[in-house]
Structures are given as C-alpha cells and as structure tokens.
Amino acid sequence: xxxxxxxxxxxxxxxxxxxxxxxxLLPDRVWSKGDTRPNTKIIEKSAGCILSSxxxxxxxxxxxxxxxxxxxxxxxxxxxxxxxxxxxxxxCAIYTESVPALYFESSIVEGITSLGANFDIDxxxxxxxxxxxxxx
Numbered sequence: 001x002x003x004x005x006x007x008x009x010x011x012x013x014x015x016x017x018x019x020x021x022x023x024x025l026l027p028d029r030v031w032s033k034g035d036t037r038p039n040t041k042i043i044e045k046s047a048g049c050i051l052s053s054x055x056x057x058x059x060x061x062x063x064x065x066x067x068x069x070x071x072x073x074x075x076x077x078x079x080x081x082x083x084x085x086x087x088x089x090x091x092c093a094i095y096t097e098s099v100p101a102l103y104f105e106s107s108i109v110e111g112i113t114s115l116g117a118n119f120d121i122d123x124x125x126x127x128x129x130x131x132x133x134x135x136x
Contacts, residue, residue, distance in 0.1 A: 001058070001094065001095065001096040001097075001100065002057040002058065002094075002095040002096075003057060003058075003059060003060070003061045003064050003092065003093070003094050003095075004052075004053075004057060004064075004091075004092070004093040005052070005053040005055075005061070005064035005065055005067075005068050005090070005091070005092050005093075006028075006050050006051065006052050006053070006068070006090075006091045007050070007051045007068055007072060007079070007088070007089070007090055007091075007115070007117065008048060008049075008050050008087075008088070008089045008091055009022065009025075009027075009048050009049050009050075009079070009082055009086055009087070009088050010046050010047075010048040010086060010087040010089075011046050011047045011048055011086050012046070012085050012086045012087065013046070019032055019047060022047070022048070022049040023049075025049060025051065025075055025078065025079070026051075027049035027050055027051050028049075028050055028051055028052045029049060029050045030047075030048070030049040030050075031044050031047060031048060031049070032044070032047050033045065033046050033047050051068070051071060051072065052068070053065070053067040053068040053071070054067055054068075054071060055067050061092060061094060061100070061102075062103075062104065062105070062108065064092070065090070065092070065104070065108045065111075065112075066108065068090065069108065069111035069112070072115060076114055076115055079115045079116065079117070080114065080115055080116045082116075083115065083116025083117065084116070087118070088115060088116055088117040088118070089117055089118045089119075089120055090112050090115070090117045090118070090119050090120070091120050091122075092119075092120065092121045092122065093122045093124065094121065094122070094123050094124065095124045095126055096123070096124070096125065096126065097125070097126050097127070097128050097129075098125075099123070099125070100123075102121065
C-alpha cells in the first residue's frame with residue numbers, strides 16, 4: 001500500500017495574498033496562476049501551495065496525517081485564517097490491492113478541523129500483484 005498525504009492551499013479569486021506570503025509557510029511546492037503543473041500540460045487556474053507529510057509512501061495513513069498535523073502545528077492559526085477566504089484541503093491518496101480500514105482518532109479529526117480544512121480521501125484499488133506504476 002502506498003499513501004500520499006498533503007495539505008493544499010488554493011488562493012481564491014478575491015484573495016489579497018501573494019506567492020511571497022505563501023512561501024512563508026515553507027511549502028514543498030508553490031505556484032502562481034498560469035504556471036504549468038509539473039509533469040503535465042495542466043495550467044494552474046489559481047495560485048497555491050502544497051505541504052506534504054514528509055513520510056515515505058509505505059507509512060500508514062494515520063502516521064502520514066499525524067506527521068502533517070505536526071508539521072503544520074506552528075502555522076495552524078495562519079492556515080485557519082487563510083481558510084476563511086481560500087480553499088484549504090487535506091488530500092489523501094491511497095493506492096492498495098485491498099480496501100483499507102479508514103479509521104481516524106479524534107485528535108486527527110480535530111487537527112484537520114482546526115486548520116479549517118476540507119478532508120478528501122481518494123482510494124485507488126489496484127489489481128492484485130500490481131506494483132502500481134506511476135503515482136503522484
């Protein structure tokens with residue numbers, strides 16, 4: 001099973017923030033409106049940034065979420081404030097051969113809520129024996 005967990009902030013059209021302010025969050029990736037998304041032909045429709053959990057893809061989902069919340073602890077108030085006029089999402093992608101248990105401790109749920117974030121889980125069921133190929 002491979003897991004990927006990220007916090008994504010997408011600036012709203014009425015946002016007064018700029019890329020320099022997003023860079024203060026020390027994201028893994030930041031982009032401007034009109035940039036081409038890496039390894040694609042997709043043109044970004046708005047500015048934003050991504051912060052990853054920092055764990056290896058084989059780590060369990062709950063550990064990824066805990067690591068992401070730990071990483072964002074010192075900037076949680078800023079992220080919560082950003083969520084008022086922008087889109088903040090915790091994005092999980094799970095690549096697995098069998099349906100995993102999706103259980104989250106209340107501290108994880110409370111941590112995501114404290115960021116003002118939406119919570120999205122994408123589950124990709126792979127054929128047995130498949131090594132998964134290319135993933136994000």
